[in-house]
Amino acid sequence: MIVKYTKPGRNLIMVPMLILLTGVSSCASRPPSSVLQPVRLVQNESEKITLLAITNRDRESDGKGFGSRWAAKLTYEKYRFSIPSERKSTAIVYPSKNPDPRRQFVVTARKQLLDSELIDDATSAANFDGTVAVFVHGYNYSYQEALFRTAQMAADASTLSPPILFSWPSAASVTGYVTDRDAALYSRGELERLLGALAKDSRVKRIVLFGHSMGGFLSMEAAAQLKLQGRRDVMAKLQIVLAAPDIDVDVFRSQLRDLGHMQTPITLLVSKTDRALTISSVIGGERPRIGRLDIDDPMIR
Template identity: 45%
Template sequence: MSTAGSGSRVELAAYGRSWLVHAIAGFLALVLSACASRPGPEVLTPVAATVPGARTVTVYVATTRERASPGRNVFTTERSARLNYAEFSISIPPGHKAGEIEWPGSTPDPATSFATIRQTVLDEETFRRRVGSRAGRRHDVGVFVHGYNTSFQEALFRLAQLSADSQLDTVPVLFAWPSEAAITGYVADREGVTYSRDYLAQVLSMLTRERSVRNVAVIGHSMGGWLTMETLRQLRLQGRGDVLARLQVVLAAPDIDLDVFRTQVAAVGRMSPPLTILVSKDDWALAASSRLSGGRERVGTLDVEDVRVQAIARQEGLRVVDISTLTAPDAFNHDRFVSFAAVYSAVAPRGGSGDPLRQAGAFVFNAAGTVLSTPFTLVGQALAGEPIR
């Protein structure tokens, strides 16, 4: 047997051991996360009052989840035959740390934790009127489409946190689809987002019809990115270019097969501003999804240094942003978009004209909030925010 052959076997064995270590680590992480306590619907029960220094964020909800009972804002994992609407006011504690959700214990305390201080069941007309009304001023709306294994209350409080940290004058809207909120619910969640495509299209169409709404930003996280892209594709095929023209779309760690994404992009076409994709090469959640899909590459793990990715970004008018250098609030490196939202909102130029991330291309975004063309770019290029060429 040749030395080269022996070396190949050693390399394969080493690769196998490495994969096994990561697989075991991932399995243990999944077990631990499954065993960890998660907030139940009790956190949606309003508390009596707020405290000095606390901030209040009002989140509007459109959901395909079924209500546990009529007239109550407690939602199950069942699919509703029509959209349900709600309004929640969430108190953010005075000592809130950006990027984190200070979850309440058995009794929510506005002094130390997120707390629901008010909630209201809405009908469609009231939802439309309240989201569209801002004392006669034109304003932007931000729609958050959550990801896999997410409960209603987790999605709600995450959007409240994102809204509080961004400090932008944008009305937050949660589009909540019926996730099983279980590690074992991946297939069921995939069917849940498929079920919700028509309903998300309905919500986006409604919001873009409002004259007081300037732009609608859509953030689709993980499996919510797949739902977002399918909805954009559907709108394009239905000839709803008027709706697409009003949207600004960000896909955060999208759990989408790369080949499927190419067909979606081909149908949707170029968007202005360009469709943004936030990626991390070390996203373990997407690595697990890839294994479940037979090793198919996920869009959320694209490598911006790959010349093929750079070419696709230029050809299709996309902006792919690597945020791997940012701190991840979760063990899977899957929620880095939370850190990106906090940092980027603080450094992004207002008005958009000087923002390098308004152009298509492949970028690296570092922890200091600097947009780089490559990890080894010259300082001048970094400050200019030039895309990879």
């Protein structure tokens, strides 16, 4: 069997934080790109994490962040975050003008990288165990929202090496579902190349590809294409975790046929209350989505 189904909350790789599966990113107070600018903290940082980011979004005119337009080339970055000691659950409190590191996530360092430097940084941790984690965000995410969410997950999961965010050009809008679907497909080749570059490095023994919502669709498309291309070097190291994936049931069956047998079964986390999947189901003519399946149903089992 190629897939193992589970509910949020099981002890899986990079999954102790999956309360985030409640769906669409909040639009009430979206953080501006200024939250990406490094801050020198007066107070001591309670916890620090490093993460890496690769994006095919276009850079904003002020140079501070990235927008929703599709870029012709990739940008690689490295961030250091101060993680708040008083954080609650998976909630993210963005930095204010005078940030409080006890309550707020704060960027304390930011650096643009070359593609080769990104892989070196992903494997350079003193306790690196050969595992690299790649997070692919879902529908309705801005670059900064995806980055801070990756920082929160990395802090809660206690990863041994810096996780890598792959941020595709989501429109960051509830009404941008169709646009996001096109942007995800547009980004498939870039994600394939990232996975291929990681697999080529002998220091990398396992690649955990973690796709949430529409990012799960993109992850499966990239993996299926790699298999069809005969990239055994990548497939032998690939482990796929899908969190509330926004994938039509029949499309998922087709992707599984393309993938065939995998050394490590796909882990599928489902959430019947995911709001993003409710929207996509309606837009898709009420067709069922894999991320909303009832795993207690004998037919599904």
